[in-house]
Amino acid sequence: MDLTHPEGGERVTLRDVAVRAGVHVSTASRVLRRRDRGTESRGRLSDTAERVRRIADELGYRPDPYAASLRTQRTDTFGVLVPALTDLVLATIYDAIEETAKERGYDTFVANTRDDLEEQRRRVDLLLDRRVDGLILGDARLDSTFVDELAARDVPFVLTSRRHGAHPSVTCDDELGGRLAAQHLLALGHRRVAVVAGEPYASTGQDRTRGFLDVCRESGVRVPASRVLHSRFDVAGGRAAAERLLAVRTPPTAVFAVNDFAAIGVMGALRDYGMRVGEDVAVVGYNDVPIARELPVPLSTVRSPLREMGEQAVAALCARLDGQDIGVVRLAPEMIRRASSVPVRRDQG
Amino acid sequence: MDLTHPEGGERVTLRDVAVRAGVHVSTASRVLRRRDRGTESRGRLSDTAERVRRIADELGYRPDPYAASLRTQRTDTFGVLVPALTDLVLATIYDAIEETAKERGYDTFVANTRDDLEEQRRRVDLLLDRRVDGLILGDARLDSTFVDELAARDVPFVLTSRRHGAHPSVTCDDELGGRLAAQHLLALGHRRVAVVAGEPYASTGQDRTRGFLDVCRESGVRVPASRVLHSRFDVAGGRAAAERLLAVRTPPTAVFAVNDFAAIGVMGALRDYGMRVGEDVAVVGYNDVPIARELPVPLSTVRSPLREMGEQAVAALCARLDGQDIGVVRLAPEMIRRASSVPVRRDQG
DNA sequence: GCTCACCGTGCAATCGATTGCAGGAAAGGT
DNA sequence: ACCTTTCCTGCAATCGATTGCACGGTGAGC
Structure with a gap:
């Protein structure tokens, strides 16, 4: 069996790549990390970089996102709350959210809250435990101060489908x-x-x-x-x-x-x-x-x-993480x- | 402001709890970890344990699941693949999966594949990057050998909605x-x-x-x-x-x-x-x-x-992770x- | 009163990455 | 030819938890 390329066995870590390429793990990290940035065009690669990349590919190296987030304190994930995914309206919005988020380099976590206030709190806490970078809430309730609390806690979020006061939101008019x-x-x-x-x-x-x-x-x-x-x-x-x-x-x-x-x-x-x-x-x-x-x-x-709402909700959340101020967006019905x-x-x- | 209980600020880590309780971080870890096990009934708590728990609660400590998985190599998450969540049939199954998985202590990641073979591969890789403990596939295609490959790679999975040969599955008859x-x-x-x-x-x-x-x-x-x-x-x-x-x-x-x-x-x-x-x-x-x-x-x-399919699919995956052998399950239609x-x-x- | 077992605790290594700092080599300017 | 700048690389610390090992104290058994 080919032990150099473990298929079902242990994962290939950055260390494996580095050792094999004869460089320090930090060097390997920098080389591979630059690739993601896409700044490829700027000049030819050094020999080392070339080698590290080749070996990473050969070994099928895949970075561990959790290890990275532990260090960087970012997870590149969003949490999405919906009353129910079995509601086609929310499922459609979520579908667009997921697609748009992925294009922008974010993974998403969805959670059903069945429009239950307790569940809403619980699920948000779980998502925050998972260190999501931001939240998109599709289940804001006018009879609850939950979104006010979130805002007070400085959790970055955007509402969609339903609006709530002056909180950032993307809804239909x-x-x-x-x-x-x-x-x-x-x-x-x-x-x-x-x-x-x-x-x-x-x-x-x-x-x-x-x-x-x-x-x-x-x-x-x-x-x-x-x-x-x-x-x-x-x-x-x-x-x-x-x-x-x-x-x-x-x-x-x-x-x-x-x-x-x-x-x-x-x-x-x-x-x-x-x-x-x-x-x-x-x-x-x-x-x-x-x-x-x-x-x-x-x-x-x-x-x-519906799809546009999801797309713009993601755009709004990204803008917000960039420090921009997004207000209340209302899209036209027909x-x-x-x-x-x-x-x-x-x-x- | 009450700096001892950071609300919107830095997270409370295990170290914070330990320092405050005057114990080593490993001790704090053990105390809090035992709580989760629920073996509370077995005798009274030691003073230390009592103190650590109280302080953890006071500080609002929430463990970082990623840091834990890094060490334990388990994530307590499942990945779920569906052709589309906008299909009520799959949304319903997923809803049941999510609920059942949560009861058993697992979080889930869903991904849409739009019944696209390329996308299916990509999304599974992303889920595996995230170290999911197992997969539930709702989008198996008879014209593809993808599930055979997964089986060959020893990835634990269960099919649902659609079956495929003798691979473990929970479907309707x-x-x-x-x-x-x-x-x-x-x-x-x-x-x-x-x-x-x-x-x-x-x-x-x-x-x-x-x-x-x-x-x-x-x-x-x-x-x-x-x-x-x-x-x-x-x-x-x-x-x-x-x-x-x-x-x-x-x-x-x-x-x-x-x-x-x-x-x-x-x-x-x-x-x-x-x-x-x-x-x-x-x-x-x-x-x-x-x-x-x-x-x-x-x-x-x-x-x-549909809901029963989701529930049993989760049960089957858990059984499989326990080393049991689950075959092909077919539920009765009416x-x-x-x-x-x-x-x-x-x-x- | 002695021994052995056990429990609670601390120490330190570890999981897999990222990143500030520093040293050395290469490139460029005068 | 010398000095400066820039780039590449290595070292080591760090993120936040878990866990094997060792040590000390307590209680039980005889």
Whole structure:
């Protein structure tokens, strides 16, 4: 067996490379470290450097990132917190975060917090134990001072998906998104409208709902509190809210759900009540996830730039680590009209 | 300011605790390390131990996991590879993996490989650089020898979602699942059936398709090759395949898609061709993701125990690290009947 | 009262890298 | 030809923990 190139056995360390190349380990470190910097173009390599690199390649040397961080006090990793990866919205944002971070030389650690305050604290502590260089939080809650505490502790972080006060964040302009939805439904002639508003502690639901209601008010359309219901952001949540909305004498002719999955739940409830989506009740969602357009009744929705949010969140965190000051970034939403929302019928009055 | 308890400043190290407690750092290490073992019950603590613990708590000491792994050569972390976290099926499995791993004292690193062979190699190397104690692969490809190579390198791993030869794996019994789908559709009287078969390199799609076709053959129902189409596992993939299936003189009366999202894509295509799901063409999916039952036409599907797969995959990997031999585990699927598949009509014959 | 075992503690090496400092060689300037 | 600058390299300390070894004290056993 070829003991000089251990495959499944012991790892090749910098020392192995150095010994083999007949140089000191510090020399080997410098040579290999420079390579990473990419400043290759500046002049030819010395013989030694050439040799060290060749041997490192031959031996399949891979530096131990932990040993390096121990010394440098940097880990080149980010921690990412999400309420749940099974939520396609957050999964998409995380996907973009991971990809962008990698391009910039960072690895990421994700953690699910199930929107639980205790879990949020625990997971952040675990991530900080792992010496992450910064955090991206996708689960900020308006009813918690946790992000304020983080800021006070000087932990570098950026919020995404949900914003929180003046803390650095990259989100969709949800208030505008809510306004677009309202303008759309009102333009179709709907006057008896309802909102499936999401969790009260999430800025997403709150802002979308506020924008929506603001436009209604400005247009003189009254929306009683009984037609604005909080809900979970998933299918079951939308369904539960819709069941309450429909169990009245004059149900709404249009429902704005602040999340596509909740909107799908609303559609399910409508079906069970014998009502046709679009024809009997208009439904508008939020985010424009890929299935929205393929549903048996394609879902009208407000598109939010999910991947862009992830990308910019990483950019913002990097900028922050560079000492720059990033503020609150809001990306533009776009109204997508589909078959689930059509003009109100006369008899729906 | 209270310099004895640095909040945002330098970290508290074991040395700080030791000095403060008036003991050697090794003593502090031993005391705190024993706590983790949980063998607390065995007798009262010595004064020293008591003091060290108290001080560690007061100072908010948190051990540096990297420094520890450097010495112990264990990281208590697993690496997890998935084709994409934006696929709810894999996200759900990962969610269970993460939770189970944490219960057993392991942190996890996830990586997306987009089902790309190059990326798969790269990401595994990065995970191994990070000294993960083991890998869980959710993206094994039948057209690649990568897992064979990993096995040859003695890297501890377990496959999930997709199996590969005799390598340790925890999957759904997909062949049985395919059989269930076929039995269901044939029992409804369908004879002109089609399969949206997923990617050819995934055991999931392959096994489900094989099971389905086996039952058809055993029942004397011929399924021409033109009605078995490969596809991506997402909505767009199902839609593309369905468009080809429907662009013929006598389209099938039933379609089995090996994935719920692909099934939703099929439903979208049917709608655009003016056909009604369930009434004109039966559709059966696979996995029973939560939206399946809330779709305007609820989707019949083969339920696979996704969370259980994740849990057992972790258990299997732990067992393997304990030196035990785990074989190929297949969990039972279940047929869920809903409105998207109804008895064939006379005129469809 | 003596011996042996055991427990608690300290010492120092170690894991695998990075980096400030210093010495020597080569290159460049006058 | 001499001095200065620059570059390359080696030495050794360091990051924050863990752990084998040795030593001293205490308690048990006879």
